[in-house]
Amino acid sequence: MKVRIEKNRLARYLSLLQTVTERKTLPYLSHILLKAIDGKIYMAATDLDIALEVQDDVEVIDEGAMTAPARRLLDVVKEFPEEEIEIKAKNGSFLCVTTGNANFELPSFDPEDFPLPPPSDDLEFQTCNRDVFRNALRKTSYAVPSVESPLGGPGLYWSFEGGNIHRFVGCELNRLASYMIVADELGMSQLPFNVMIPQKGVKELLKFTDENEYIELCLTELGLYARSNKMRLWVKLLEDYFGFYDDLVLPKRSYGVNIPSQDFKRALKRMAIFTDQTWKYLKMHFEDNSLFLEAGNPEIGMGREKINVEYDLKPYIASFDLRYVMDAVGVIQGEWLRFEWDEEAPGGIFLDLEDEAYLALIMPLVVP
Amino acid sequence: MKVRIEKNRLARYLSLLQTVTERKTLPYLSHILLKAIDGKIYMAATDLDIALEVQDDVEVIDEGAMTAPARRLLDVVKEFPEEEIEIKAKNGSFLCVTTGNANFELPSFDPEDFPLPPPSDDLEFQTCNRDVFRNALRKTSYAVPSVESPLGGPGLYWSFEGGNIHRFVGCELNRLASYMIVADELGMSQLPFNVMIPQKGVKELLKFTDENEYIELCLTELGLYARSNKMRLWVKLLEDYFGFYDDLVLPKRSYGVNIPSQDFKRALKRMAIFTDQTWKYLKMHFEDNSLFLEAGNPEIGMGREKINVEYDLKPYIASFDLRYVMDAVGVIQGEWLRFEWDEEAPGGIFLDLEDEAYLALIMPLVVP
Numbered sequence: 001m002k003v004r005i006e007k008n009r010l011a012r013y014l015s016l017l018q019t020v021t022e023r024k025t026l027p028y029l030s031h032i033l034l035k036a037i038d039g040k041i042y043m044a045a046t047d048l049d050i051a052l053e054v055q056d057d058v059e060v061i062d063e064g065a066m067t068a069p070a071r072r073l074l075d076v077v078k079e080f081p082e083e084e085i086e087i088k089a090k091n092g093s094f095l096c097v098t099t100g101n102a103n104f105e106l107p108s109f110d111p112e113d114f115p116l117p118p119p120s121d122d123l124e125f126q127t128c129n130r131d132v133f134r135n136a137l138r139k140t141s142y143a144v145p146s147v148e149s150p151l152g153g154p155g156l157y158w159s160f161e162g163g164n165i166h167r168f169v170g171c172e173l174n175r176l177a178s179y180m181i182v183a184d185e186l187g188m189s190q191l192p193f194n195v196m197i198p199q200k201g202v203k204e205l206l207k208f209t210d211e212n213e214y215i216e217l218c219l220t221e222l223g224l225y226a227r228s229n230k231m232r233l234w235v236k237l238l239e240d241y242f243g244f245y246d247d248l249v250l251p252k253r254s255y256g257v258n259i260p261s262q263d264f265k266r267a268l269k270r271m272a273i274f275t276d277q278t279w280k281y282l283k284m285h286f287e288d289n290s291l292f293l294e295a296g297n298p299e300i301g302m303g304r305e306k307i308n309v310e311y312d313l314k315p316y317i318a319s320f321d322l323r324y325v326m327d328a329v330g331v332i333q334g335e336w337l338r339f340e341w342d343e344e345a346p347g348g349i350f351l352d353l354e355d356e357a358y359l360a361l362i363m364p365l366v367v368p
Numbered sequence: 369m370k371v372r373i374e375k376n377r378l379a380r381y382l383s384l385l386q387t388v389t390e391r392k393t394l395p396y397l398s399h400i401l402l403k404a405i406d407g408k409i410y411m412a413a414t415d416l417d418i419a420l421e422v423q424d425d426v427e428v429i430d431e432g433a434m435t436a437p438a439r440r441l442l443d444v445v446k447e448f449p450e451e452e453i454e455i456k457a458k459n460g461s462f463l464c465v466t467t468g469n470a471n472f473e474l475p476s477f478d479p480e481d482f483p484l485p486p487p488s489d490d491l492e493f494q495t496c497n498r499d500v501f502r503n504a505l506r507k508t509s510y511a512v513p514s515v516e517s518p519l520g521g522p523g524l525y526w527s528f529e530g531g532n533i534h535r536f537v538g539c540e541l542n543r544l545a546s547y548m549i550v551a552d553e554l555g556m557s558q559l560p561f562n563v564m565i566p567q568k569g570v571k572e573l574l575k576f577t578d579e580n581e582y583i584e585l586c587l588t589e590l591g592l593y594a595r596s597n598k599m600r601l602w603v604k605l606l607e608d609y610f611g612f613y614d615d616l617v618l619p620k621r622s623y624g625v626n627i628p629s630q631d632f633k634r635a636l637k638r639m640a641i642f643t644d645q646t647w648k649y650l651k652m653h654f655e656d657n658s659l660f661l662e663a664g665n666p667e668i669g670m671g672r673e674k675i676n677v678e679y680d681l682k683p684y685i686a687s688f689d690l691r692y693v694m695d696a697v698g699v700i701q702g703e704w705l706r707f708e709w710d711e712e713a714p715g716g717i718f719l720d721l722e723d724e725a726y727l728a729l730i731m732p733l734v735v736p
Binding site: 069072075076079080081094101102103104105106107266267269270273274296298299300301302303304305306307 | 440449471472474475635638642669672673674675
């Protein structure tokens with residue numbers, strides 16, 4: 001194997017592949033596969049649950065395949081003194097990156113042993129609206145727990161409901177983020193089944209949507225497949241947990257206040273100074289056309305702020321985990337956000353006034 | 369106490385004070401002292417071994433003194449929504465930072481309990497050349513160990529020798545960095561005694577030289593004092609250990625090679641890719657007007673580079689800890705550096721061809 005490729009292009013691909021690799025268990029999972037064939041380079045990384053494949057045109061001098069430790073190859077490429085890089089095999093057991101004065105050799109496994117994802121060539125893919133899909137992932141992934149919670153698995157729940165609604169839900173014990181979008185807007189018809197995408201898979205999917213403007217998706221029992229012109233991603237799915245999200249989300253909230261997003265976010269950042277690992281409270285108090293925020297205790301210090309809002313009904317006071325509030329409003333980009341509540345309904349709800357698909361529910365803490 | 373001060377000026381002072389504080393032992397060591405008097409604010413931080421004091425003109429509305437947790441006050445000030453900040457005492461037990469819509473209260477100890485450094489008003493200070501002093505600290509501090517080594521205490525050794533030489537030495541088991549400068553250039557006459565400055569004190573002194581163009585120093589049995597227009601630093605000194613540095617440094621090295629600094633530093637960065645926590649070797653091999661560099665092993669991968677130099681005498685091969693070499697040459701700013709060695713003398717020596725005062729000695733490792 002011997003190919004020539006520009007440094008920056010190779011570095012970009014390796015950065016993407018590198019996050020998929022797994023360095024703690026089997027040594028060859030920290031490697032990527034490189035294959036040169038037909039004027040193209042094909043590269044793949046996997047941790048056995050996720051696989052990312054990249055393919056691009058390069059100058060192929062000799063066809064062949066090798067593996068190399070992803071992190072180290074990326075380091076070599078980033079620090080490489082020339083703009084064009086020549087990569088070649090040496091004795092089948094080393095991958096060499098060479099210039100006139102420098103020679104870098106990285107160990108290679110037998111490329112035949114490299115574990116590949118289940119093939120996707122014969123599958124039927126659906127085009128999906130990249131921006132909408134990315135929004136759905138971005139606005140729900142923050143609430144995906146890293147370990148299983150009583151409410152569901154450590155993954156993002158994606159279901160198809162009522163004949164034309166895609167629902168994405170990230171949920172853990174005290175909070176939930178939901179994104180509901182009609183099939184037409186997502187550009188996808190129904191799902192073959194409801195799915196749970198593991199946390200690392202959600203992160204890789206998000207990066208996939210950052211990298212590619214055009215995306216096709218396919219769901220099979222073997223996993224979720226995403227593909228674009230140059231990249232393919234495979235994510236093994238978790239077992240399908242059904243959560244009773246409607247009980248939490250659907251009850252009508254009679255009270256609601258619009259809040260200027262930027263002022264609120266900046267105030268939260270200051271309130272965060274008055275929290276620590278154990279003391280996490282943010283007190284929200286609506287009264288007299290004001291939102292009063294409070295955090296802290298006499299030992300840490302106290303932060304108090306007032307934001308003008310339109311609300312003159314009966315006072316509402318509740319305390320939330322400040323980090324959860326920051327996460328929930330952090331993904332809201334509109335000028336105004338809305339907070340809603342009701343004595344009869346659980347928790348408080350944050351809405352994005354410029355993106356109706358989004359909803360974040362946070363359960364209150366005992367008021368300190 | 370009540371003062372008004374611009375946000376950025378206060379934030380800068382708090383950043384400096386904050387690194388001196390100590391958050392792990394006594395709670396009040398994580399606080400700074402603030403005192404408003406005579407149109408000035410006076411602030412101080414200490415960990416009992418180091419004290420930094422800052423004094424500057426501000427609008428004093430009410431005189432008085434308070435303490436406040438340094439880190440948290442800095443966070444409040446940095447995030448503060450206005451450009452001018454009003455700080456005032458509340459009941460003597462809280463320090464308040466306030467605007468129209470926001471109020472932040474931080475706990476205060478009794479300012480009378482705040483530990484102050486030994487007073488320096490009656491001491492005799494010597495002006496010192498800031499740039500030279502900073503260079504001396506910068507080019508030796510990297511070799512100061514954080515714990516005691518068989519060769520000396522965990523500090524920077526500063527001695528006055530031969531009637532007109534100041535010598536700064538950082539030294540641990542396998543390396544030494546030395547800076548020797550005549551008294552006139554440093555702008556200081558003799559020392560009352562040889563001193564050992566602890567590692568944290570060296571760091572604070574370095575920052576002090578970054579902040580102040582004009583510096584005066586004074587050494588007493590109670591410690592090293594540095595002062596400028598607005599700042600004063602006190603550092604308690606370690607017990608004086610004498611090291612037999614001359615045996616290591618003085619022997620003549622018969623062989624030497626000039627090396628282009630930038631090429632060498634960039635090559636070292638690439639070689640570093642082929643080291644890890646246990647495998648630290650850099651092999652340096654001079655022969656045939658070339659410096660051959662090599663790092664790594666078949667498992668990590670191998671990096672090899674060649675740099676053209678003027679040397680055609682008998683081959684020299686030695687291995688060093690790559691991190692030590694990077695530290696030693698990292699502080700060299702000249703276009704060329706020099707490496708010297710001799711069979712009869714210990715280790716290899718790096719010199720800065722544009723700063724004769726500097727010398728770095730590194731002991732070789734067993735060649736793998």
